[in-house]
Amino acid sequence: MASFFPHAQRAEDQRYAHSILTVQSLLRGFTIGPVIALTPFSIKTIQNTYRRNQPLSADQLRAGIIRSGARGVAIGTTINAFLLVCRMWGKDESAWKDRSWSLLANKRQRLEDLWCLGSAGLGAGAAMGAGWDWVLSWAQLGI
Template structure:
């Protein structure tokens, strides 16, 4: 995602600084909300196991509950960052916006994380859109949840590649 924005040699010259920072923060809110939402969905699914066949619940209820909860969490996380970013940056000078945006684009680890997470996001969005039935009343939330989980799968893939296979070396 960060590679799509222009990057200057100096922070003072960084164009699109508010767009870069807002995109980064909203995307991280989306990811954080997905993680929290999927954890809530998992807990709800485990609580539903009482008094029923565990295999039947895990096979039918858990995936839909987790996807729906991940989608809800992603929306809530993004909405929280819509409020959080202006609150955090209120009264800041333009150079602070430029510097934060420039540092995001300068950080090679951040660029690599973005590459992997965006790839996971796009693949999961296509898959979820094709897989979730059109008549499902929670279709949009499940697609958003699947997209968020794909984003996190991309991050896990990056961490496995960078730190597991390559030992942290570039």
């Protein structure tokens, strides 16, 4: 994200503080939501496999993973947006600037942002390259 937003020398001079924190919060919700949502799906799938002694087919497993991941994206992004509002409600402009400046100054955070955005770009490219048949098959999942 540091390549999209300018990083000031001092926190007081940081521009686009609200945008930086909002994008950061939504991106984190987008990435952590599916991880949290896939955990119960994985546990349920393992339990059902051992109880029935019959594993899920590849189509059932793929549909369940996509459905759980999509729900996780929606829920994680919504929760993080709500938490951002709760956390920053009533804070002055200097608090926003300080937090956004700290995010842009953190080297590990910048690397994580590059990995997340690069992976999202590759995923979007793969989705577009798969054609309309792939897109229409998503509509049958009932997400």
